Amino acid sequence: MDTKFDSTADTVAESLRKMIMDGELKGGDRLVERNLAERFGISRIPMREAIQQLEREGLLDTFRNRGAVVHMLTASDVKEIYDLRALLEGDAIYRSVKRLDNETVARAELVHRLLGDASLAARQGELNREFHALLYSRCGNERQLKVIAELRSQVERYERLQDTLLVDTPSFQVEHKSILQACRVRNARGARSMTIAHLNSARDIVMQLVESG
Template sequence: MDHKLDSTADAIAVSLRELIATGELEDGARLVERELADRFGVSRVPMREAIQKLEGEGLVELMRNRGAVVRTLTESDLNEIYGLRILLEGDAIFHAVKCMDNETLSRAELVHRLLGDADTPQRQGELNREFHELLYRPCANGRQLKAIRELRAQVERYERLQNTLLADTPVFQDEHLKILEACEAGNARLARSMTVEHLASAKRIVLQLVQAE
């Protein structure tokens, strides 16, 4: 019974993350348990658990007299998040390069080409995540990879709203290519440096979006 509850809450959490990432649930939007439970056709217990999961990931916060709301990130939040992403992702790819096989590199090359041809922000976002996850996965540090995914999810809704982050494909494709070439050359230091530079570019665009609101 408990396992079933966990599975339901996990599935709901996935759906809520997507609603936040696409902007359907905007910054400051209230997550009313009763209304969301009716929408998903579940009881309020797994819905409450799903919201708690998102709170733990930093996507949702509990506010007095308002209940659970989608967290609004400040410039300070973004500086902290990207600071951690740079540390974690730079370290992940540094160690991953040493364990990367030809199959991983071939898959990353394919995803890189597909990303260049993607014609919607959603598809671009999916391929962008897949590209980075392929290159980080060989580091084999499950906790580190989980933290990277959670930090990315916290800012992803800003990235999808700011079309230039992925729609300006040539710039990001150039950066991806430099990362990929460093991996293919087995140059862990260069791969880390190019990843840090890539994240710094993304940070500048996301900060510009938040500052303009």
């Protein structure tokens, strides 16, 4: 019984997360628990658990009289999130580089080539996540990777509105290439500094989107 409950809540949380990431649910939108439970064909208990899960991830805010509302990022939120991402992702790649095997590097190189393919513009967000995940994968701290994923999800709704950004902005692919080259030669310090610089570039773009409303 417990396993089924957790599985249902997790599945619904993933669906709601995707709705936020895709912009179907926008900042300030209210989630009506009863209506969503009917839409997904489930009871309100797993729906409530899914909403609580997304609240813990920072995607939703819960108010006494309004219930759950999609969190609206402020410029201050963006700065805090990217400051944390720079610390955590810089450290993750620094420790991961020393343990990367050739197969993982080769997979990252393949993803990098796919990122440069304009015909795959609709998959840029997915490929970008995979590229970084591969290079962080040997950091040896699963909790750290989980927090990185949660922080990314808080701003990804803005990043995914710019799915073609990595195709249209050559500097992003240049930055990826530099990070990959540092990993290829196992230059941990270089990979860390380049990753932080890359995140700062992304932060500036997301900040502009948030400030423009």
